[in-house]
Amino acid sequence: AAAEEEAPKEPEPLDYRKVAADIAELLDDVDYDDGSYGPVFVRLAWHASGTYNKADGTGGSNGATMRFGPEAGDGANAGLDVARNRLEPIKAKYPQISYADLWTLAGVVAIKEMGGPSIPWKAGRTDAVSAESCPPQGRLPDASKDRKHVREVFNRMGFDDREIVALMGAHVLGRCHPDRSGYHLPWTYNPTTFTNAYYTLLASEYWKKEKNWDGPMQYSNRKGTGDIMMLPTDMEMLWDRTFKQYVKEFANDEQVWFDAFSSAFKKLIELGVQFPAEAPDIVLE
Ligand code: HEM
Structure with missing residues (x-):
């Protein structure tokens, strides 16, 4: 019995619906832009994911590599620090969530809260530990092109x-x-x-x-x-x-x-991610 008590405890599984509800609370701010961080959360989820290259599996939302200089400093990502900073209190409250999951979930929550569809989302992305995992700059689209x-x-x-x-x-x-x-x-x-x-x-x-x-x-x-x-x-x-x-x-x-x-959008935020086999889709109401 003693051995059982000393066995390391499995961490409580995170209640992602609670995390989503807390993200929803962070959207509105009359002093920011058109009154909502929703649009910039969607752009963060997209730019975190849109570096994916299917030919070699590099890039994508997994890793949350935009935390590191080479990707944060890509001109295409200018202004996304606003979204990342806004989400810091969520990460502080739920340290278990990976940034990669947090940023993609924030996009899904924002779309839903602004009147869009419920996009099934699942957890399982992990965070890279160094800038070496950053995709090369220049993978995101250039608005001036054809x-x-x-x-x-x-x-x-x-x-x-x-x-x-x-x-x-x-x-x-x-x-x-x-x-x-x-x-x-x-x-x-x-x-x-x-x-x-x-x-x-x-x-x-x-x-x-x-x-x-x-x-x-x-x-x-x-x-x-x-x-x-x-x-x-x-x-x-x-x-x-x-x-x-x-x-x-x-x-x-x-x-x-x-x-x-x-x-x-579900496909976008899941590009290159190996989810645990049992990861359920969460559909927000
Ligand atoms: C904003 C370019 C595709 C979501 C922007 C901005 C540019 C841009 C130049 C303005 C950024 C700023 O000044 O703050 C492009 C190009 C695309 C593309 C060239 C593809 C050819 C997408 C996709 C999504 C998306 C696929 C999401 C599914 C957004 C959102 C904003 C935005 C929500 C508004 C951000 C805000 O209000 O802060 N995009 N985009 N874009 N983009 Fe795109």
Whole structure:
């Protein structure tokens, strides 16, 4: 009996629903951007994952390598320290959770809280111990480039055309920041609500190169008030015949998009991760 008492205790399994509820509490802040950290949490989950290369299994959300200089300092990740810092109290309260799980869960919670689909999420990512695990810089997409670049980047991760267009609809959320990417303005009029407005606006507005703007070339809407934007890579969703088919599909049916987005985002945040066999999918209500 004595030996039994001395046996090392298994740590209590973490209640990820509690963690998710605490993340949800961190989203709103009237003093930040459009009033929510949701969009930047989604961008953190995406950039943590979007370095994946299916050819050699490097990159991806596993490892949370954006904690280290080479990846944190990638220009593409400018501003994501805001999201990582905001999540520190969660890590302090639940030291058991890996940063890699925390960042991806925060994206899923944010999407759900902003009115989007419940994306099944599971735990099991581990954190790398040094910068040596960082993927090389330059794996994330460059907004100034064309459809060839977009396909190269997303095909490298293992996504097809429909998944690319489905993922891009996340630009319904948030905005560009001149001090982060150099671009400015949001894509939609309700940038903290997860709807298919990215596609409806892309398909219905008259987009033209923005004048009187000394930042990198971007598009703004002319029919409207000129206060929403599209990146060159967003315009490719309209200009490429195949991409455009899916823009129309998702503009016409929000539920169809929610389903496509949910599968593609789940795939994104799981790229390259070896989950324990028993890891259950958690679906947040
Ligand atoms: C923001 C580029 C795909 C989610 C941004 C910004 C740029 C950008 C330049 C502005 C960053 C800033 O100034 O703060 C791109 C390019 C993509 C792409 C070139 C692919 C060709 C995606 C995908 C997702 C996503 C696949 C998620 C599924 C977001 C979100 C924001 C954002 C939520 C808003 C962040 C905030 O408000 O702080 N993106 N993106 N993007 N992106 Fe993307």
